[in-house]
Amino acid sequence: EADIYQTPRYLVIGTGKKITLECSQTMGHDKMYWYQQDPGMELHLIHYSYGVNSTEKGDLSSESTVSRIRTEHFPLTLESARPSHTSQYLCASTSGLANTGELFFGEGSRLTVL
Amino acid sequence: AQSVAQPEDQVNVAEGNPLTVKCTYSVSGNPYLFWYVQYPNRGLQFLLKYITGDNLVKGSYGFEAEFNKSQTSFHLKKPSALVSDSALYFCAVRANTGGFKTIFGAGTRLFVKA
Numbered sequence: 001e002a003d004i005y006q007t008p009r010y011l012v013i014g015t016g017k018k019i020t021l022e023c024s025q026t027m028g029h030d031k032m033y034w035y036q037q038d039p040g041m042e043l044h045l046i047h048y049s050y051g052v053n054s055t056e057k058g059d060l061s062s063e064s065t066v067s068r069i070r071t072e073h074f075p076l077t078l079e080s081a082r083p084s085h086t087s088q089y090l091c092a093s094t095s096g097l098a099n100t101g102e103l104f105f106g107e108g109s110r111l112t113v114l
Numbered sequence: 115a116q117s118v119a120q121p122e123d124q125v126n127v128a129e130g131n132p133l134t135v136k137c138t139y140s141v142s143g144n145p146y147l148f149w150y151v152q153y154p155n156r157g158l159q160f161l162l163k164y165i166t167g168d169n170l171v172k173g174s175y176g177f178e179a180e181f182n183k184s185q186t187s188f189h190l191k192k193p194s195a196l197v198s199d200s201a202l203y204f205c206a207v208r209a210n211t212g213g214f215k216t217i218f219g220a221g222t223r224l225f226v227k228a
Contacts, residue, residue, distance in 0.1 A: 006157075031214050040202060042220040043158075050214065058215070090157055099214055100146055100165045103206075105157035 003027050006091050006106035013081055014114050021076045021109045023091030032074040033103065035090040036060060043090065049074055081113045116141045118207050118219035126225045127195045135190040135222045137205030147188040148206040148216070149179055158204060164188060175199070195226045 004025040013019060023032070030051045035043040035058075045058030049068040063085070064078050074093075078085055088110045092103040117140045127133045139145055146165055150158040162173025164181045172178045179190045188205060205219040 033216070035218075040221070040223070043204065043218040045215060045217070048215065059217070092158075094214070099208060100163070102148055102160040102163055103150075103158070103216055105150075105159070107157045108155075110155075 004091060004093055004104050004106045006089075006109050008109060009107060010110050010112075012112045012114065015080075015082055017081050017113075019078050019081055019111070021089050021091075021111070023074045023076070023106060024072050025074075025093045025104070026072060027093065027095065027104065028071065029093035029095040029104070030071065031094050032068065033092045034058070034064075034066060034074070034076050035092065036062065037088045037090055037108075039088060047076065081111075083113045086111060086113050116207050116209055116215070116217040118205050118217055120203075120205055120219035120222045122222050123220075124223045124225065126227065129197050129226050129228050130194050133192050133195045133199070133224065133226070135203050135205075135224060137188045137190065137219060138186050139188060139205070139207040140186065141207050141209045143209050145188075146208040147179075147181060148208070149173065149177070149188075149190050150204045150206060150218075152202040152204065152221075161190070161203075195224075197226050197228050200224055200226045 007022045032049045034047040037043045044060035046062040047066040049055045090108045091106040094101040119138045148163045149161040152158045169181045208216045
């Protein structure tokens with residue numbers, strides 16, 4: 001089992017609320033990623049980080065923001081949630097100077113905005 | 115730009131029969147290719163990867179995949195399917211020319227009937 005953890009697993013909130021999805025890994029991985037996935041559908045990269053104080057937007061535009069202040073922690077924040085943000089959010093990490101490592105995924109955070 | 119195509123939304127196979135899940139890719143430079151599996155309400159789990167060398171790679175749970183450079187394909191195979199193999203399968207590609215973004219296909223749902 002990979003040591004990457006996401007909380008909360010499930011969250012139901014009202015429109016306009018601020019939420020933060022937590023992602024932590026204990027493997028010392030330098031590279032971390034957030035993917036958005038509608039249930040049973042494809043994954044879309046929304047944010048990634050190659051190390052502390054490094055964050056980049058992914059291929060799918062997202063109103064969320066991320067931060068990387070510590071190696072092990074890569075939280076995702078929505079300042080004002082809307083029903084269109086309802087989705088599953090998957091956090092992943094990998095390591096290595098070479099480009100060959102597989103991703104380790106958390107169990108996901110399923111967000112429902114009413 | 116990188117892209118991955120999984121031409122079948124769903125594959126149905128009887129238990130004990132061989133299975134194939136198809137994947138083709140497009141990437142600048144040489145590809146690093148991956149297969150992942152996702153069970154309901156879970157994150158993705160790594161199955162196998164092709165980096166270099168032998169075109170036939172073996173992975174977890176008896177799965178294997180064959181890299182074909184001329185056809186830009188990386189099909190997932192298993193000689194004898196199990197009911198427990200029923201899940202959502204994702205092919206993914208990463209370019210070896212810099213950057214660590216992993217791009218996923220749309221996924222193929224595998225149903226193995228007893």
